[in-house]
Amino acid sequence: MTRLQNIIMLSVVRRGIVWSRFEKTPPMPTYLVAFAVNDFVSTSGMTKIWVRKDALAQVKEAQELTPIFVTILEQWTDQLYALSKLDQIASPGHHGAMENWGLIIYK
Numbered sequence: 314m315t316r317l318q319n320i321i322m323l324s325v326v327r328r329g330i331v332w333s334r335f336e337k338t339p340p341m342p343t344y345l346v347a348f349a350v351n352d353f354v355s356t357s358g359m360t361k362i363w364v365r366k367d368a369l370a371q372v373k374e375a376q377e378l379t380p381i382f383v384t385i386l387e388q389w390t391d392q393l394y395a396l397s398k399l400d401q402i403a404s405p406g407h408h409g410a411m412e413n414w415g416l417i418i419y420k
Contacts, residue, residue, distance in 0.1 A: 314350055314351070314352055315350070315351055315352065315353060315355075315363070316333065316348065316349070316350050317347075317348060317349045317350075317351070317363060317400055317402065317416055318333075318335060318347065318348045318349075318415075318416060319338060319341075319345070319346060319347050319348075319396070319413060319414055319415035319416050320335045320336045320337075320338050320396060320397065320398070320415055321335065321336045321397050321398055322334070322335050323335060323336060336397060338396070338414075338415075339395045339396070341414050345413050345414045346413070347411070347413030347414075347415070347416040347418065348416075349363075349402055349404075349416065349418070351363065351402070351404075353365060353366075353402065354366050354369055355400075356369070356372060356373075356376045358376065358380075359380065359398060359399065360376070360379040360380055360383070360398075360399045360400070360401070361398070361400045361401070362375055362376055362379075362400070362401045362402075362403065363400060363401065363402045363403070364402075364403045365405070368403065372403065375401070379399065379401070383399065395414075396414060396415045398415055399415060399417070400415065400416050400417070401416075401417045401418075401419070402416065402417070402418045402419070403419060403420070404418060404419070404420065405420065406420075407419060407420045408420065
């Protein structure tokens with residue numbers, strides 16, 4: 314199983330219970346906090362896309378375009394992307410989309 318969250322995980326401690334420690338996030342609204350537990354596989358790079366194993370070949374274009382879109386938005390808004398990662402989850406059971414900061418979820 315894979316666990317995903319808004320920000321990079323720093324460490325995991327296993328002493329009967331699994332404790333995960335994460336980087337500190339910039340201040341953000343609580344509705345943008347996100348986590349997911351799944352058995353998906355991912356593309357590589359700063360912007361990872363997590364999908365079912367049989368759908369990995371379908372996300373090549375999105376993998377290539379995401380960094381370009383982030384750069385365009387940074388230039389347009391004159392604001393740098395504030396987090397250390399940007400993951401996306403293509404979840405077939407998800408209805409609609411949610412643009413959580415650092416972990417975008419869509420169908």
